[in-house]
Amino acid sequence: MKNLVTQDIQGNPFNGGMRFDWDDLTFVQGALKEALQNVNKAIGNQTPLYVISGCTHQYLYQSGGSGSSGLSLEISEGIVSVNGEPMGLDAFSNHFSAPAPSYVGIPPRFWFEIFGGTKTTLQTSETFQIYTENKLRINWGDVYPEGIENVDYFPIPKTNTTNGVRIINTMYQILQNNLQKPTEQASVVSLFGGGNVYFRKSGNVVSVCANLTMPQNGTIAPGAEICTVPSGFGNPLTNSYQSKHLAVTSGDHTFGVFMVEHIGAKIRGWHHPISYSAGITISFAYTYII
DSSP states (O other): OOOOOOBOTTSOBOOSOOOOOHHHHHHHHHHHHHHHHHHHHHHTTTOSEEEEEEOOOEEEEEOOSSSSOEEEEEEOOEEEEETTEEEEEOOEEEEEEOOTTTOTTSOSEEEEEEEEEEEEEEETTEEEEEEEEEEEEEEEESSOOSSOBTTTEEEOOOOOSSSOOOSSOBHHHHHHHHTSOOEEEEEEEOSSSBSEEEEEEETTEEEEEEEEEOSSSEEOOTTEEEEEOOTTSOOOOTTOSOSOEEEEEBSSSOOEEEEEEEETTEEEEEEESSEEOTTOEEEEEEEEEO
């Protein structure tokens, strides 16, 4: 980070005698701007465009059929991080009418772009442009403007779905997706017994549990397949699982022991004694890392 040198090498402060020029203001502004941009980029996980505050109402809807067919685009005002620089975004609301079936009237392209309003003052009887305030706005046309995507302009994808979609992700959505992984759940019907095997994933940790009630007397072949891990719940990393998880079977009959082995995408089991009676419940639970 940029720092001002305010003392000599002996630690004596500089007092007076210092000029104050435009490059001094540039240095001070650059220090603050660079620090803020780097923090915003880190918070947003390098996302080019995200909402810092506001923009609570966002709506993009392209309708079909007859009558009021067209595209509606709405967003409330807020502060947006544009490659780390905070910029204001004024509220926007417009409906582009385009009757079916041609839908002529809907612009092919929508995008966010940066613009600056110039502040002026009088000095020595001349007008000078002193500073600009960069803001963000929505624009549209047949083609995107010249420049670099996600630097000079930011495309807004259109949608043909029946529901409005979020136009810009918020800071909290980015943090949730990158720091606090959402919990996912799934279940698979067991290949023997009555019941499901339940999976719960949080980040890279998956927990598994099941209570399987035997519907009738029978036997379990050693290493019988219980189920296949559902898609998206991964396989255990090497040595991240315990090969034999003990659980007690319960019911009105003799208690026994059930052992589980999870290798790759398959979960297999052993029961001792091998034979069992109707009504016995086999239970197991464990976690693994993917």
